[in-house]
Amino acid sequence: MVRVHQALVEDPDPAVSPARMWSLGLYRSVVLVLFLLRQNPVQEAAAELFGVSQATVSRRWTGLLPVVEKALAGHVPDPVEASAGRIVLIDGTLVTTWDWASEGTAMFSGKHRETGFNLQIAATLSGDLLAVSEPVPGSRHDMYAWRQSHFPETFAERQSMGDLGYVGSGMLTARRKPPGQQRPTGAKIYNRSISSLRAAIERAIAHLKTGRSSRPATAAPWPSSPSSPKPSPPSPSTKRAGETP
DSSP states (O other): OHHHHHHHHHOSSOSSOGGGOTTTHHHHHHHHHHHHHHHOOOHHHHHHHHTSOHHHHHHHHHHHHHHHHHHHHTTOOOHHHHTTTSOEEEEEEEEEOOOOGGGTTTTEETTTTEEEEEEEEEEOTTOOEEEEOOOEETTSOHHHHHHHSSHHHHTTTSOEEOOGGGTTSSSBOOOOOOTTSOOOHHHHHHHHHHHHHHHHHHHHHHHHHHTOOSSOSOOOBOOOOTTSOOOOOOOGGGOOTTOOO
């Protein structure tokens, strides 16, 4: 809170002034922004809970979110340093979104039968979150999303482990069943061991999606890619936390 206040005071042209936050005050305004990040409710619902108008919620979100990010930026560890001496688990997950007509079928995941973004997640064997990639359209498979991310360069010196979707990437993966043959006993044991170790990243992804990542090594996404899709905004009646009127 002190860092947020300091950033606002030091900014010669702040998007919002602490002295003018009559409705909520600085503390509750920051709580509001964190609530929107954590729960992603429609702004009207947040406005009712905090006793203010939707317009106030929108102004606080727009003005304070960059300040909160700036205040926390210096406390995000480097994923290269955080992964030193560790095996890195890699997996992809679909973050569901609206079905934007302007995007055609680019957002539709045939695997999940839903629309959304593919995120690549990196975690340790203990389930600690290391990094989250920039999103790519949900129609893209994990190998493509991994190659588009900075993960191959960032974790080039680390032993990485993925599922069968990453075969050919250089990671440790399970072994496919030979065509027309039974999987050898040794391969079955090996695959069970891989699955057991990879359970940690499934937990990390579940915690990330529910906002319970207790010990994230880094929360910052990678720099935006020019190819990242820019979806059209939904109608005002269905605004979420991140959309302004």
